[in-house]
Amino acid sequence: MSDPGEGSARQAVEQAYRNEWSRLLALLVTRLRRFDLAEDSLQDAFTAAARVWPAEGVPARPAAWLFTSAYRRALDRVRREEADARRLPLLLTEPSEVVEDDDEIPDERLRLLFACCHPALKPEARAALMLRFVAGLTTAEIARLFLVSEPTMAARLTRAKAKMAVAGIPLRKPSAEDLPERVDVVLKVIYLVFTEGYRATAGPELVRPRLAAEAIRLGYLAGELLPGEPRIAALLALMVLQHARRDARTGAAGELVLLTDQDRTRWHADEIARGLALLDVLEAVPMPGEYHLQALIAAEHAKPPPADWTRIALLYAELERRTGSPVVRLNRAVAIAESGSAEAALALLEGLDAPLAGNHLLFAVRAELLSRLGCVDEAVAAFDRALSLARTEPERAHLRRRLDSVNKR
Amino acid sequence: MQYALLIYGDEKVWESRDERERQENGERHARYMELLRSRGAMLGGEELSRSTTATTVRNQGDSLGVTDGPYAETAEQLGGFYLIEAADLDEAIELAKQLPEPIVEVRPVVAHPQM
Numbered sequence: 001m002s003d004p005g006e007g008s009a010r011q012a013v014e015q016a017y018r019n020e021w022s023r024l025l026a027l028l029v030t031r032l033r034r035f036d037l038a039e040d041s042l043q044d045a046f047t048a049a050a051r052v053w054p055a056e057g058v059p060a061r062p063a064a065w066l067f068t069s070a071y072r073r074a075l076d077r078v079r080r081e082e083a084d085a086r087r088l089p090l091l092l093t094e095p096s097e098v099v100e101d102d103d104e105i106p107d108e109r110l111r112l113l114f115a116c117c118h119p120a121l122k123p124e125a126r127a128a129l130m131l132r133f134v135a136g137l138t139t140a141e142i143a144r145l146f147l148v149s150e151p152t153m154a155a156r157l158t159r160a161k162a163k164m165a166v167a168g169i170p171l172r173k174p175s176a177e178d179l180p181e182r183v184d185v186v187l188k189v190i191y192l193v194f195t196e197g198y199r200a201t202a203g204p205e206l207v208r209p210r211l212a213a214e215a216i217r218l219g220y221l222a223g224e225l226l227p228g229e230p231r232i233a234a235l236l237a238l239m240v241l242q243h244a245r246r247d248a249r250t251g252a253a254g255e256l257v258l259l260t261d262q263d264r265t266r267w268h269a270d271e272i273a274r275g276l277a278l279l280d281v282l283e284a285v286p287m288p289g290e291y292h293l294q295a296l297i298a299a300e301h302a303k304p305p306p307a308d309w310t311r312i313a314l315l316y317a318e319l320e321r322r323t324g325s326p327v328v329r330l331n332r333a334v335a336i337a338e339s340g341s342a343e344a345a346l347a348l349l350e351g352l353d354a355p356l357a358g359n360h361l362l363f364a365v366r367a368e369l370l371s372r373l374g375c376v377d378e379a380v381a382a383f384d385r386a387l388s389l390a391r392t393e394p395e396r397a398h399l400r401r402r403l404d405s406v407n408k409r
Numbered sequence: 410m411q412y413a414l415l416i417y418g419d420e421k422v423w424e425s426r427d428e429r430e431r432q433e434n435g436e437r438h439a440r441y442m443e444l445l446r447s448r449g450a451m452l453g454g455e456e457l458s459r460s461t462t463a464t465t466v467r468n469q470g471d472s473l474g475v476t477d478g479p480y481a482e483t484a485e486q487l488g489g490f491y492l493i494e495a496a497d498l499d500e501a502i503e504l505a506k507q508l509p510e511p512i513v514e515v516r517p518v519v520a521h522p523q524m
Contacts, residue, residue, distance in 0.1 A: 170497040
């Protein structure tokens, strides 16, 4: 049995870990200019807090206590290691202001955010670095979320950290000239984390909501660090609206439930309201960007039925004009079919066979359109093709059900 | 930090240049070197002879040590390099983007302690 004071001290350590870890780490990395040293000494400081706070009470300024403790430990380590020739070069950074009042913990996460999303790093390394150093997940957690072993993820992070130090990737907010391009990379990384969680490409699990939720958390943080960036708000709206439907996306047996068949009472209404509110703020932007267009489409789907498929088709047409993406064209075809013209939709699929050769969705959509137009034999052939390409079990089950119902007619 | 900017390209394209194009290319590089000098970034650099003139020496095992040709037979070959001084990778990339050649590999130079 622990007395209540001890329990609340333990809670204070846990709370500090949740709320302050990434901010403290960012500060330590920019001061010490080494990732390993910052990670290890911060870990030590939390271990010390777990020992000292229950015995001596929670300090008045827990974050400052943790920073001072970690920084002192780091300097001790540096002194011990002085002669170690295998050490990586120091990270490059601008000098930070010296903070006299240790109550004031400056937020250096923006520098870390841009360093982790540097274009000179591999996309999957950027995503892992963001989750480790900006979101504050452990290597083991990140490995689980990306379905790789912990040693594999640890090696990926180590390589990326070494590249940052050796190649001279700076811990710095990019110049005004580079900023728009670099913000694009940040958005791509966050959306990569999100889509990885939202739609597994293979295997029994179609959604990993925890990963998607981490992406949304990163989106909020990026919005906080870069206020006045409409693209971040647009991406957030998109993610929040899609994520609000997570519980309705799969049925009791883990099978995929299509948007039109989803039980809307299982959507998170409060999150949909939040997503729509984010979009309302963006209303003033004259030229919607790609994430904004996608968010507007998600918003149309989130409204009570019937969906305005004509508007959705127009939004997809604009998105296709921007991206030239064959997947967007496929979605546009679905919207056009839903707004009444299966023939026009089928015509849009022409020319997609080469770019989407291995994509089961192209053949699934073609099969549905052919079956609507009464071409049963061609529809069955297209369903067979889709089935041979689909990689997740829920999607295959859905295709088999559709194939059976077409065959019975 | 020091970086090597390694220039890669299709040698057939380089060889097919006529006298005027060669001269224009030389002028583009002269302007680039001027830019590097004005930024205090120019440490050195050379154009290399075509890879068909290369000889590769292997100092390992007991196979024949000296062979004709470049180490890697790739579509694009190393054609030259600059050695530059830059504050960080962002500045090195910015300078590499201005180099008038299609493919530039940016490699950090290992800083050895002064002998």
